Amino acid sequence: MDAEHWSISTPKQLPSLNQAIEKALSEKGAVVVQIWDGRRRSDGQNKLQHAMYREIGKQLYGGDWKLAKRECKLTIGVPILRQESEQFKALYDKVIGTGRNAKVDHETKLDLMEVIDVSSALSVSGANEYIETIYSTYAEKFSWSNFIERSTKELTRS
Secondary structure, three states: OOOOOOOOOOHHHHHHHHHHHHHHHHHHOOOOOOOOOOOEOOHHHHHHHHHHHHHHHHHHOOOOHHHHHHHHHHHHHHHHHHHHOHHHHHHHHHHOOOHHHOOOOHHHHHHHOOOOOOHHHOEHHHHHHHHHHHHHHHHOOOOOHHHHHHHHHHHHHO
16 A cells, blocks of 8 residues: 545544554554645635636637636646645546646647536635636736726625
8 A cells, every 4th residue: 555545524533544644654664644625615716716717718718718717727727636636646647648748739638628627626725726826827918907896896796
């Protein structure tokens, strides 16, 4: 066994986790324990992501928000999810590949983003990073000021 992944959400699960750590430590002599925010992204994050896709589509892709979504998922979401999930990274690298090891071209990767869950698989912190990176990446290409103004008005009406 090379690695174990545990997902816990209650203190009652801690004794089992501690037993697994103690067992691995006695067998291997040393272990690495990593802790991530395991919560899934919030509804607010989901709504903001989709509003951002619409704005990017409007500003850059002639209103094609689906292209904006696929581009964001591929160029921003996939690298974040590859960091968050060893399982996703291994499968993505094996089937699709990255950089010089890419097994499919960019257009095919964009098409695949239509059916591969990326942003919905991110943790809360991964979704925050995703949103921040979308904002900073596209701020180099257009101004978010109209989007922010419209969004602020919508929030104050609610």
